[in-house]
Amino acid sequence: MPHVIRAPPPAIAPPAGALIARSQSRWTTDMVVVVAAFNEYDPLDLPRWMRHDKHVTFYVYQRHNASLPHYSPNLGWEGGVYIQFVLEHYEDLPKQIAFVQAHPEEHNPDWRKWLGCVRPDAAWATLNPLYIVRPWTYFARRHGDVVPLVEQCWRNTLAAFGLRELLASRARPDVAFFCCAQLVVSREQLRSRGRAAFLAAHQHFAGAGAHGTCHQGPLRWHELSTPLLCTEKMLACAKRGDKDACACGGCRHANRSGEPWCSVCKSWKTACNPQLASSADVSTKHTMASAFEHLHHVFLGGQPFVMPPPTPEMWCRMFLPDAECIGSPCRLEAANDGALPLVVAGISLAP
Structure with missing residues (x-):
């Protein structure tokens, strides 16, 4: 035995x-x-x-x-x-x-x-043996609605281990692991x-x-890179002439403010706020498990x-x-x- x-x-x-x-x-x-x-x-x-x-x-x-x-x-x-x-x-x-x-x-x-x-x-x-390189755009495509919460989880995990300085506010958490x-x-x-x-x-x-x-509680939007990423995607969609610019590029919660084309994202909370971001029922596969999967080598x-x-x-x-x-x-x-x-x-x- x-x-x-x-x-x-x-x-x-x-x-x-x-x-x-x-x-x-x-x-x-x-x-x-x-x-x-x-x-x-x-x-x-x-x-x-x-x-x-x-x-x-x-x-x-x-x-x-x-x-x-x-x-x-x-x-x-x-x-x-x-x-x-x-x-x-x-x-x-x-x-x-x-x-x-x-x-x-x-x-x-x-x-x-x-x-x-x-x-x-x-x-x-x-x-x-599997070495993976993942830019944050991968997570925007994969997680869609919950990607801001995923990023917040990563940042909270780093902060818990005293490593907040490794990821500056608004910096994209690109990772290789x-x-x-x-x-x-x-x-x-x-x-x-x-x-x-x-x-x-x-x-x-x-x-x-x-x-x-x-x-x-509320996400700390001033820390997150995801709002900027979403805004950039919407602007790119608008330039291409897509009629539903808010829906493309992973920003699936359409223009809540009524502005055509979403050419200006005045507020992440009104234009692209993922409704699941504040839910306590979000699967831990995408939050805690994601943080460990991608950051265990760090903390x-x-x-x-x-x-x-x-x-x-x-x-x-x-x-x-x-x-x-x-x-x-x-x-x-x-x-x-x-x-x-x-x-x-x-x-x-x-x-």
């Missing part, structure tokens, strides 16, 4: 801020894999990748039954689980934590090999954010009344907002060489033959 932790946490927690010495830690391995499951597993028939390994402990959350141990509210998809684990174990974090979804093999069939090859001194490592929020982070890297940051993020997403939407891993394309040297900062660890993505000799584990998606950030 694998090392699968299913017992509830200790009844008596250490004092806040009192870090536990390694000799007193509950963890028997340096690497702990935190699994964000819903109800995918039969307790008597666990996935094969949860096999016995003296180097790895599996810690499985479930979001189906609040009366069972290791319950996490089903908000924000895997993001809520990741934050909850850090909060619950902040004083006794393992040396390295791998955060994965219920079926990590769907995103990287070799993730288990990669996990075994993570450098012991790595502060951050991705467990996915590794897909699917499956990663390894060291306890030192997580603690560099401070427990208060994780608590603030948790209260945003899963606290009383938050409903996973990342924001309550968990300490990486740049727009990550540069991976290089052989980058892979080898995260993983042991494949000559030492079979299956590692650190393959310097592959740099010239196209065999590097890199899949690029998305489009250029250039205008």
Whole structure:
């Protein structure tokens, strides 16, 4: 059987801020894999990748039954689980934590090999090869009505982690990252954010009344780039002579002020205000989960907002060489033959 932790946490927690010495830690391995499951597993028939390994402990959350141990509210998809684990174990974090979804093999069939090859001194490592470049125009097309709330959620998440300065007001949140929020982070890297940051993020997403939407009350329109983006799209439509300029380019809430062509967007709130933006019922897939999907490398891993394309040297900062660890993505000799584990998606950030 694998090392699968299913017992509830200790009844008596250490004092806040009192870090536990390694000799007193509950963890028997340096690497702990935190699994964000819903109800995918039969307790008597666990996935094969949860096999016995003296180097790895599996810690499985479930979001189906609040009366069972290791319950996490089903908000924000895997993001809520990741934050909850850090909060619950902040004083006794393992040396390295791998955060994965219920079926990590769907995103990287070799993730288990990669996990075994993570450098012991790595502060951050991705467990996915898919590198994605996404300008904010992608989100305007995809999310339509709720895109201002998505942007507000991103900004609130950065603010919770003390990183508000990374995205100036009105700046477009163009991003480049590794897909699917499956990663390894060291306890030192997580603690560099401070427990208060994780608590603030948790209260945003899963606290009383938050409903996973990342924001309550009116949106802070003066911060958002989305109104400017919408206005630009409407003006472009008007120049082309489109009769329904407000409806094109993702601004589907037509001219509320009665002005023809929407050639001037006097007020975002009256001309293009997405009615869902203030709703607490918006799916957390597009708010909290979106923030984690696209920004986990920033607030968990300490990486740049727009990550540069991976290089052989980058892979080898995260993983042991494949000559030492079979299956590692650190393959310097592959740099010239196209065999590097890199899949690029998305489009250029250039205008």
